[in-house]
């Protein structure tokens with residue numbers, strides 16, 4: 431009999447929060463026992479809970495926290511192929527493999543995600559324009575399906591199931607392990623250049639000039655209007671060449687000394703993030719960077735994971751939590767839709783504290799995978815309740831009209847009709863899912879809300 435504990439669960443945005451029965455299997459036999467102990471309320475995998483909304487939540491259902499399934503199973507030092515359990519995190523991979531000269535092929539803006547979560551959301555990183563998504567570096571997945579069978583799927587064996595599992599938000603089954611290709615590196619250093627961009631047109635100019643850089647991303651000020659709309663700091667980099675070296679000592683000392691102080695131990699007060707503080711933050715952050723560009727050699731941690739240095743940073747948004755809205759729209763000559771989004775935000779007065787913009791490459795994995803050729807913008811909003819939901823509905827309309835979509839891994843509020851307009855492949859995806867899970871064993875609150883599994887619309 432599997433062990434279940436009643437507790438509240440939430441995603442990184444801490445909205446919504448739902449009661450669930452939680453199991454923490456450490457071995458495959460415990461996963462199988464939990465599966466046998468499922469009931470009509472359904473089952474869902476939950477990795478490190480870094481999806482923002484309700485993708486990893488199942489109200490009143492049974493949720494398996496996969497983090498303890500964290501074994502590295504095999505590694506080929508000739509080719510870089512790693513086979514590992516689905517609860518292994520990017521942090522685990524970095525700790526084990528960076529000293530041996532290997533790096534994850536794609537990484538999100540936090541290292542606290544599991545490889546299961548990475549494939550279920552088909553995550554993208556700063557190198558999407560060159561390397562695509564996480565799934566483009568995974569050749570095989572071992573999946574516990576709704577029948578109780580463990581299916582090994584890849585491009586030859588059950589390719590439809592493999593494709594549906596990519597970006598499938600945990601609704602095709604529970605991943606037990608996968609094979610992922612790591613990439614060789616010479617050192618932990620990144621050759622980085624930051625450029626101050628003065629507005630949206632300038633951002634696109636710098637982005638176009640950055641083809642030589644494997645990694646690009648830009649912070650953007652989304653409270654400034656007029657000529658400065660879209661101003662920000664563009665960061666581009668690449669893994670350092672063999673002769674380039676940084677200063678290891680400085681990184682080590684900074685980490686040890688600062689670590690205990692970089693924590694948000696309690697919820698921030700509701701007044702902390704208001705129109706004035708957001709405006710001030712954006713102004714200071716922009717002005718801190720001198721005009722023009724600046725070159726440096728930095729450790730991979732601050733380059734890829736600047737926010738990981740502040741533990742529990744999601745608490746600054748207070749008890750009501752926050753919502754992230756990440757959109758992608760095809761590139762337009764006048765960037766009309768992006769401008770319309772930024773104008774809608776500034777006129778609403780609900781500025782985003784952190785906003786990130788990046789041009790995706792040509793890779794589009796179809797199904798429910800988010801990235802498509804175009805420009806992506808990620809925005810964090812304190813949970814202002816109904817006025818915020820109304821603003822996000824407005825942004826949805828702009829995005830749909832432009833032929834774009836929003837990222838399900840960040841979503842907590844999309845309506846089913848809007849979702850269908852954004853993801854035209856959804857029906858084909860759902861047909862594959864229903865073939866493998868006709869009775870709806872695997873469910874999530876996001877899936878029920880959007881009509882992706884049983885028990886929803």
Ligand SMILES: Cc1cc2nc3c(=O)[nH]c(=O)nc-3n(C[C@H](O)[C@H](O)[C@H](O)COP(=O)(O)OP(=O)(O)OC[C@H]3O[C@@H](n4cnc5c(N)ncnc54)[C@H](O)[C@@H]3O)c2cc1C
Nearest residue numbers: 477478479480481538539544546547550553554599600605
């Ligand atoms: C600070 C921050 C920065 C981020 N930056 C990026 C970014 O740059 N790019 C990007 O793409 N995303 C980004 N994300 C989102 C994050 O990468 C994804 O949501 C990722 O899926 C989280 O992994 P997780 O292990 O926490 O999964 P969870 O959030 O726990 O789960 C996410 C989904 O994966 C499913 N799942 C998890 N494990 C399994 C399994 N073993 N089998 C089947 N399904 C499973 C869950 O059911 C759920 O549907 C960021 C998140 C944060 C907090």
